[in-house]
Amino acid sequence: MQEFIQQLINGLSLGAIYALIALGYTMVYGIIKLINFAHGDIMMVGAYVGFFSLSVLDSNILVAMIYAMLACSILGVLIEKIAYKPLRYSTRIAALITAIGVSLFLEYFTLFLLGPAQRVFPDTAFPVNNYNIIGVSVSNKDIFVIVSAVILMLILQYIIRMTKTGKAMRAVSEDKDAAVLMGISVDKTVSITFAIGSSLAAAAGVMIGVYYNTVNPLMGIVPGIKAFVAAVLGGIGLVPGAMVGGFLMGILETMVSGYGNSLYRDAVAYGVLILILIIKPTGLFGKNTGDKV
Amino acid sequence: MKRKISKKLAIIMAMVFMFSIIAGCGGDTKTPEKTDPKAATDKIKVGLNVELSGGAATYGTDARDGALLAIEQINAAGGILGKQLEPVVRDNKSAADEAMTISSALVGEKIVAQIGPLTSGDVAGSTPIMMEKKIPLIAPAATAVNVTVDEKTQKVRDYIFRVCFIDPFQGTLMAQFAANDMQAKTAVIYKDTSTDYAKGLAEYFKKTFEEKGGKIVAEEGFVKDDRDFKAVLTKIKNLKPDFIYVPGYYQEVAPLIKQARDLGITATIGGCDGWVSDDLVKVAGAANLNNTFFTTDFSAEDKDEKVVKFVNDFKAKYNKSPNSFNALGFDAAQMLAQAIKDAGEAQPEKIKDALAKIKDFVGVTGKMSIDASHNPIKAGVIVEYKDGKHVMKTRIQP
Amino acid sequence: MQGSGKIGGRLIAEVAAVAALFMLGQFLISTGMLEQYYQIILTSMCINIILAVSLSLINGFTGQLSLGHAGFMAVGAYASVVMTNRLDLPFIIGILAACLGAALAGFIIGVPTLRLKGDYLAIATLGFGEIIRVVLQNIDYVGGPSGIMGIEKYTTWAWLFASTILTLVVIVNLINSSYGRAIISVREDEVAAELMGINTTRYKVIAFVVGAMFAGLAGALYAHYFYIIKPESFTFMKSFDILVMVVLGGLGSTTGAVIAAIFVTALTAFLQSFPAIRMILYALILIIVMIYRPQGLMGNKEIGRKTLARLWGGKR
Structure with a gap:
């Protein structure tokens, strides 16, 4: 039982990170139906900004996170304006290829600038304390990651549900043409979506940096693809789906490694995804909509 | 319908045809400049076929840095046989097919020898070209046994050499240490399953440890770029092994050890030369590294004169402390220089013969001689971490 | 009959052109006029043509976004190498095994996933591609993560040329046949196609299986030219x-x-x-x-x- 609770906590903190990245994926997808493959790399850039503000500017962790979120929201908007906007009315697959190009560019430009070697977060950035509660080890890092992920998700929910901007975002994702007719600026809404999605990725990046102490230029690929899978698992385009999908993915991976065979962890994760897609093609939270003629 | 197909076919063929012509012409026009006699005489070209992008980019870049430092120093000291070495660096994208293409391109540039690639798989991709064109290849870090010896025929590959340990050596060494010195009865293997290197080490560790009467209670794996190991570690914790063997690279091992200690695992942890990096201490934490041991041929804290000089020079050039890849890249270039000197002429086949005869070459990864299978015979060291510092535990001569 | 005579004439001319092209390539290679470096690039080119054309059947003509093509290539590469390297059978058996193995994998993966649409299909095929890779990584018989080294170099210009032509002929034929029209109708409007009585799933699966089969062929050619295969090459x-x-x-x-x-x-x-x-x-x-x-x-x-x-x- 102790072991199970321990594994559950392990899974939750891993899942919180996946969920944060998945949120950005899902928001962008929801609004312009683009699988933004560069999202994981935006997370990487966020992690680097966090790293430099912690180690060079000596700022504290929350300030570093805010810097990273700001920098990445600008980066996200720029990427959208330069690379995706010209393709908004061409095929989605063309945009997908561009996203792959942007992803490669971010990875290898960072690698070129900073070298492929990993950078280590300073110890002082986040002093670790381990708490031992009835044989289950919980560190303040776990708590930090889970709590800040939940807070960010709540803020996001507030923005989407309660504010005018959120309303505009929902409107554009529901029906772009109708939204235009209602006087909503699609360009602006898309930009805001990219800004928010990218800043969430940046937050996740700083969290990964703090949680695992290191950053490197190719760190975004694996969590990026996993988070994408998580978003699809929950039902892509749906914010609650991304959250639940992220946590599920984290717990699933942890449980497979913990109780099954760690060598097959990734295969099982993808296997469950495919199974869910086959049973319920729109993901756990997706609504089935028939094709219209 | 048939007509339509053949139509398209004709056009396609015409294009393939055109391209072959263009490619062919490209080859022809390039040939004269390559055989320019002047260029061939005052410089000795050395190919660096390394991983600068893709999954193994860190290893390739590190080895390149080491090799370039060595070449720079050799040139500053007047070169070899009165000639300067000219490095030709190419990125093989961490792919075996690309490694082959790069090798053939380097051969076209008239290199006398090639350093790299880093991973055993990429070396394998490059091997057929080097064998066919009779140009020696020195692998800085390819550890699989079959890199230098053909598995099927058991024949040594004439032109392929390496400066690193082979898998059996380190795995066996650590198993002996665990069973004899640490009196371990049970062990868990937690290996990097994405590299043949770690898998090879694990295989020989298991074999020797079991021969010594020990028991492997679990075999787990992680893959490159994993950063979360807590699930498996929680499982390992409940198995209460005496010893945990973690063959892999420092990028993954550092957070792994940290998470293991955070979870309260106090067992001895053993590793290999992939651990060697300052980052291990920075990420894992000095206290967490107590009671960990690793096998290696290189330590940046070694007090040996040559190593101290290398570490200082490296720090001066790259502003960081060298890891084992830097050292192996450095030694590969140094050994090549030695071989060219011994050969008395920068001619590939003579260099190959000289490489095969290398004896008591002193590199920063120890004194080595090349054996009949083209592997270096060099001493292995077991290093212990004490409060973040390397402490030489035992030195084992082969 | 008049028309068919004309077609026959054209066909002969085209066959002659293809044969001449082959001879030219053979001449350039065997005389060494085409340097090895360019030979390797030419080989990559042919393999990439087979891969691109076969994926284009699935993505371009059928309109089904598949992100798992490397997985089929891996199946083909491994199946052929098991035949030639592990069982010492001739190359042609390896090629056949590659095609059959990849086609079978395409069928097994295609039948359940092709019901999915758009991005869901993309992610499912990506998942399957990765599963194939992880599974290969854990089979010791085929070398695990280090893969198989020292594969015999059977891929000659003749094999490459013939395979590329075969791929083009078969796929272009398929597209221009009644099957092809059905396949394109699926891309243009799946609902309308279904209403016209076209069994869309069937045609999707056909396209998918044929595409996978040629990816397998490319895998076999790749493996027997580049000397080594490992799961990491097929991510x-x-x-x-x-x-x-x-x-x-x-x-x-x-x-x-x-x-x-x-x-x-x-x-x-x-x-x-x-x-x-x-x-x-x-x-x-x-x-x-x-x-x-x-x-x-x-x-x-x-x-x-x-x-x-x-x-x-x-x-x-």
């Missing part, structure tokens, strides 16, 4: 590479896929001289081409005899 990044060629060439254009495969291979080779920034340049070129030519180099047009005839006519 989703490889699938992306193939997809890039298809989209760059233009969705629904076989000639486009061929041109793009040649272009991308040549570009990769050209960028080798800039080791430090090669991937940055590649990424930039990708983005720029897509922005200025989102429909791909060829759109959905083909270069056929008609196009050439028109050009000719214009000149006259």
Whole structure:
């Protein structure tokens, strides 16, 4: 039982990170139906900004996170304006290829600038304390990651549900043409979506940096693809789906490694995804909509 | 319908045809400049076929840095046989097919020898070209046994050499240490399953440890770029092994050890030369590294004169402390220089013969001689971490 | 009968052209006029053409976004190497095993997933591709993560040339047949196609299986040229590479896929001289081409005899 609770906590903190990245994926997808493959790399850039503000500017962790979120929201908007906007009315697959190009560019430009070697977060950035509660080890890092992920998700929910901007975002994702007719600026809404999605990725990046102490230029690929899978698992385009999908993915991976065979962890994760897609093609939270003629 | 197909076919063929012509012409026009006699005489070209992008980019870049430092120093000291070495660096994208293409391109540039690639798989991709064109290849870090010896025929590959340990050596060494010195009865293997290197080490560790009467209670794996190991570690914790063997690279091992200690695992942890990096201490934490041991041929804290000089020079050039890849890249270039000197002429086949005869070459990864299978015979060291510092535990001569 | 005589004449001329092309390649290679470096690039080119054309059948003509093509290539590569290297059987058996194995994998994966639409299918195929890789990584018989080394070099110019031509002939034929019209109707409007009584799933599966089979063929050729195969060579990044060629060439254009495969291979080779920034340049070129030519180099047009005839006519 102790072991199970321990594994559950392990899974939750891993899942919180996946969920944060998945949120950005899902928001962008929801609004312009683009699988933004560069999202994981935006997370990487966020992690680097966090790293430099912690180690060079000596700022504290929350300030570093805010810097990273700001920098990445600008980066996200720029990427959208330069690379995706010209393709908004061409095929989605063309945009997908561009996203792959942007992803490669971010990875290898960072690698070129900073070298492929990993950078280590300073110890002082986040002093670790381990708490031992009835044989289950919980560190303040776990708590930090889970709590800040939940807070960010709540803020996001507030923005989407309660504010005018959120309303505009929902409107554009529901029906772009109708939204235009209602006087909503699609360009602006898309930009805001990219800004928010990218800043969430940046937050996740700083969290990964703090949680695992290191950053490197190719760190975004694996969590990026996993988070994408998580978003699809929950039902892509749906914010609650991304959250639940992220946590599920984290717990699933942890449980497979913990109780099954760690060598097959990734295969099982993808296997469950495919199974869910086959049973319920729109993901756990997706609504089935028939094709219209 | 048939007509339509053949139509398209004709056009396609015409294009393939055109391209072959263009490619062919490209080859022809390039040939004269390559055989320019002047260029061939005052410089000795050395190919660096390394991983600068893709999954193994860190290893390739590190080895390149080491090799370039060595070449720079050799040139500053007047070169070899009165000639300067000219490095030709190419990125093989961490792919075996690309490694082959790069090798053939380097051969076209008239290199006398090639350093790299880093991973055993990429070396394998490059091997057929080097064998066919009779140009020696020195692998800085390819550890699989079959890199230098053909598995099927058991024949040594004439032109392929390496400066690193082979898998059996380190795995066996650590198993002996665990069973004899640490009196371990049970062990868990937690290996990097994405590299043949770690898998090879694990295989020989298991074999020797079991021969010594020990028991492997679990075999787990992680893959490159994993950063979360807590699930498996929680499982390992409940198995209460005496010893945990973690063959892999420092990028993954550092957070792994940290998470293991955070979870309260106090067992001895053993590793290999992939651990060697300052980052291990920075990420894992000095206290967490107590009671960990690793096998290696290189330590940046070694007090040996040559190593101290290398570490200082490296720090001066790259502003960081060298890891084992830097050292192996450095030694590969140094050994090549030695071989060219011994050969008395920068001619590939003579260099190959000289490489095969290398004896008591002193590199920063120890004194080595090349054996009949083209592997270096060099001493292995077991290093212990004490409060973040390397402490030489035992030195084992082969 | 008059017409058929004319067709026969053309056919003979075309067969002769193909044969001449083959002979020319053979001549350049066997006399060493084509340096080894260019031979390797030519080989990559042919393999990429097979991969791009086969994926173009699935992505371009059937309109089903598949991101698992590298997985089928892996199945083909491993199946053929098990035959030739492990069981010491002749290369032709290896090729057949590769095609059959990959086609079977395509069938097993296609039947359940092709009910999915758009991005869901994309992610499911990506998942399957990765599962194939993870499974291969854990089978010790085929070398686990280190793969199989020392594969015999059976892939000659003759095999390459024949395979490329075969792929083109079969896929172009398929597209121009009644099957092909059904397949394209699925892409254009699945609901309408279904209403017209077309069993869309069946045609999707056919396209998928044929595409997978040729990816398997490419895998076999690849394995027996590049000496080593390992699971890491077949990640989703490889699938992306193939997809890039298809989209760059233009969705629904076989000639486009061929041109793009040649272009991308040549570009990769050209960028080798800039080791430090090669991937940055590649990424930039990708983005720029897509922005200025989102429909791909060829759109959905083909270069056929008609196009050439028109050009000719214009000149006259």
